[in-house]
Amino acid sequence: MPKFFTARENISENEIIIDSEDAKHIKKVLRLSEGDVITVCDGRGIDHEAEICAIEQNRIICSILSSRVCDTEPGVRVTLYQGLPKASKMDYIIQKTTELGIARIVPAKLSRCVVKLENAAAESKKTERWQKIAYEAAKQSGRGVVPKVSSPMSIEEIIKDISGDELCFVPYECEQETRLSDVLNGIGAVKSVSFIIGPEGGFDITEIEKLRAAGIKTITLGRRILRTETAGEAVLAMLMYGLGEV
Numbered sequence: 001m002p003k004f005f006t007a008r009e010n011i012s013e014n015e016i017i018i019d020s021e022d023a024k025h026i027k028k029v030l031r032l033s034e035g036d037v038i039t040v041c042d043g044r045g046i047d048h049e050a051e052i053c054a055i056e057q058n059r060i061i062c063s064i065l066s067s068r069v070c071d072t073e074p075g076v077r078v079t080l081y082q083g084l085p086k087a088s089k090m091d092y093i094i095q096k097t098t099e100l101g102i103a104r105i106v107p108a109k110l111s112r113c114v115v116k117l118e119n120a121a122a123e124s125k126k127t128e129r130w131q132k133i134a135y136e137a138a139k140q141s142g143r144g145v146v147p148k149v150s151s152p153m154s155i156e157e158i159i160k161d162i163s164g165d166e167l168c169f170v171p172y173e174c175e176q177e178t179r180l181s182d183v184l185n186g187i188g189a190v191k192s193v194s195f196i197i198g199p200e201g202g203f204d205i206t207e208i209e210k211l212r213a214a215g216i217k218t219i220t221l222g223r224r225i226l227r228t229e230t231a232g233e234a235v236l237a238m239l240m241y242g243l244g245e246v
Contacts, residue, residue: 001049002030003039003139005146011064016040016050019059026052026060037065045070045144070144074245077192079104079165080232081158083199084113089229091133096233098137098147101240105134106161107152112201123152155207158196159214165192170211171235172218173202173225180219180235184242193239197232 004026010017018026018040026032032052040048040062047070050062082093084107094105107127109117117123130149138146153161162168167190169183196211208218226234240246 001037001039002026002032003041003047003142005041005043005135005139008042008044011040011042011048014064016048016062016064017059018062023058023060027055038062041070041144043144043146045073047144070142072142073144074101074240074243076190076240076243076245077103078236078239079106079162079192079194080236081106081108081153081162081194081196082232083108083110083197083203083228084115084117084152085199085228086114090130092229093232094130094133094147094149095137097236098134098143099141100233100236101143101245102147102236103145104148104150105130106150106158108158108196108199109152109154110199110207111155111204113199114201115199117152127151155210159210159216162194162196162216163214165194166190167193168195168215169217169219170196170198170203170208171221171226171231172198172208173220174208175218175220178217178219180221180238180242183217183219184239190243193243195235195239197228197235200228 004018004022006016006018034052034055036052038050040050046067048067049065051065052060053063054061080097080102082105097105117126127149134147134149
């Protein structure tokens with residue numbers, strides 16, 4: 001059954017209005033008709049089974065048949081701080097981590113990032129585009145929440161931002177002892193986890209020193225070096241398994 005998101009204010013007791021780009025997609029691409037049934041999510045974890053009752057020029061009006069809590073969302077909120085990669089790699093990272101259950105993605109402006117966002121306007125434009133990718137991936141994978149793509153942050157901003165989470169770590173190629181399993185062993189139930197992935201060139205040692213000084217653990221991912229576009233989804237998959245979220 002096709003799934004779509006709509007703003008919470010577009011949902012009343014018995015009716016849902018879809019007035020985003022999805023309205024055009026429903027009408028012109030999927031060619032759905034009155035009487036067809038779709039799933040509409042409020043973006044906060046509630047799915048509504050709804051029947052299309054009117055197709056207007058710029059909106060779709062549906063009647064609610066039933067509502068339920070979306071059961072695809074993990075119980076832990078995971079944030080990925082991703083060192084800005086080259087080309088379209090960020091698109092891939094956002095798409096795949098959304099499928100795997102990420103809650104928030106923060107582009108990280110690290111010293112060895114090849115990509116440099118020149119000004120606030122460039123950052124805003126990129127962030128808006130990345131948010132659309134998260135939205136489409138959330139629809140495709142049946143999520144109940146669209147992950148938030150935040151504005152890019154420096155290492156200092158990340159350290160402040162990450163401080164409220166219960167578990168924080170950074171995969172680092174020079175770490176040889178502590179593994180993710182060591183960090184997870186005996187930790188019990190946690191509600192918020194954050195991790196930081198470096199860009200293609202890895203972390204500068206001064207960045208690692210700042211993270212360690214802030215109490216953020218470094219871990220090894222094993223003997224092989226993963227690409228930046230592989231590391232985030234690999235860590236997230238291991239993390240979800242280790243926390244019993246699969």
